[in-house]
Amino acid sequence: MIEAIEIRNKISEKGLKVTPQRMRVLEAVYKLDNHPTAEKIIEYIRKTDPNVGSGTVYKVLETLVEKNLLNKVKTEKDAMRYDGTLENHHHLYCVECDYIEDFVNEKLDKLLKDFFEENQINNFIVDDIKLNISGNFIIHKNKNH
């Protein structure tokens, strides 16, 4: 359970003005699991704050991604999704439900780091590696299918 003061600090530390909209967007991404779309975030915020502009939420998301407080998660679907986890991680994509789960594994990261140090790619400097692991949850987390 993240405190309001922590959210305030995260925004402030990046040199951004602390606005209610920015606080609510960050809170929404932390609270909503399954890497919400902008739509889900708007819906969440409007429960208590019916007058947020949807354009504002998009703008805030853009700003927070720019300042590395959030990450974008791309999927085969049209809508972008957002991720509040900042530590290095990969994603499990369920083929059946639309669930996306974070996957953290340091041993795997070490393995990849070593591999790409030993096997340089011709004409390309690797900056970051993310795995898209697709498959199926044995117990589905979502009924969107």
Add this chain to the structure above:
Amino acid sequence: MIEAIEIRNKISEKGLKVTPQRMRVLEAVYKLDNHPTAEKIIEYIRKTDPNVGSGTVYKVLETLVEKNLLNKVKTEKDAMRYDGTLENHHHLYCVECDYIEDFVNEKLDKLLKDFFEENQINNFIVDDIKLNISGNFIIHKNKNH
């Protein structure tokens, strides 16, 4: 250089009607490098065939993806891109230009396969793993930046 007859066969083998539109779309994806968008494909086809409907191209792309003759490539940008390479491979994403290059490496695939066999993920059956390798080409391939 892929022959028209090969393209015809690929379509036919999947039990699809061989239409000029389907042939031109497959040809376009093979010929255009850098994983073209639907837009680029339409532009390419219209050079010789100005009356293709853009809706048709989208429908054809959908059909070809369904039948595993093409793959979708998702990016942070809005437009979907398409990939004619069917063998297992990963993607190099250039952070500066919008170039996406295929990356084939069997040693890497073996490494990943072994890792996930030894390290089962709780409540999840892995079906496929794709790496998004982001970084920079030393010599950029594209001027879109």
Add this chain to the structure above:
DNA sequence: GTTTAAACAGGAATGATTCTTATTTAGAGT
């Protein structure tokens, strides 16, 4: 050649996202 379900062209509709503009506000300076 006939037949017909499938595919197509053209254009309207959709839906996520971006843009525009007038208004409001966070926070720096007083």
Add this chain to the structure above:
DNA sequence: ACTCTAAATAAGAATCATTCCTGTTTAAAC
């Protein structure tokens, strides 16, 4: 606390990729 101003917001129009709809055409089975 009060003022000021650049930055942020609300509202809604605009955009753009993609999908949908409808009447017409066509691939390929017979």
